Amino acid sequence: MVAFLVAAVAIFVAFVGLLGLVSPKGLVSFVSDWQSKTGLWGAIILRLLLGIGLWQVAGLSSFPLTFKVLAVLSLLGAVALPLIGLGRFRKVLFWWTHQSPAMIRFWSALLVAFGVFVSSALYA
Numbered sequence: 223m224v225a226f227l228v229a230a231v232a233i234f235v236a237f238v239g240l241l242g243l244v245s246p247k248g249l250v251s252f253v254s255d256w257q258s259k260t261g262l263w264g265a266i267i268l269r270l271l272l273g274i275g276l277w278q279v280a281g282l283s284s285f286p287l288t289f290k291v292l293a294v295l296s297l298l299g300a301v302a303l304p305l306i307g308l309g310r311f312r313k314v315l316f317w318w319t320h321q322s323p324a325m326i327r328f329w330s331a332l333l334v335a336f337g338v339f340v341s342s343a344l345y346a
Contacts, residue, residue: 236337
């Protein structure tokens with residue numbers, strides 16, 4: 223069940239990346255909706271659950287060490303977000319949403335790569 227949920231989150235991340243590749247403005251609009259206290263906590267919870275899930279399914283994947291590294295990075299992100307606070311979180315989102323379409327597409331391509339990698343490594 224955990225592997226299915228991790229794959230589902232990975233596929234969601236890939237689709238968010240595809241949105242950014244096709245429509246950088248669409249992704250900016252999506253990201254802008256996260257600039258609230260609820261958005262901050264949503265980002266924390268998403269990173270926390272993804273990190274725990276990646277760690278739990280690492281042994282089932284084709285790349286267990288890579289999954290554990292990604293899990294640790296996700297968990298560190300979950301810990302860092304409340305430490306930086308809502309004000310800085312908003313500043314980071316503001317900065318990110320004002321990047322060039324090319325830069326947004328670059329980051330979007332990384333999201334697609336992450337999503338495809340995780341889901342395919344679980345079911346290879």
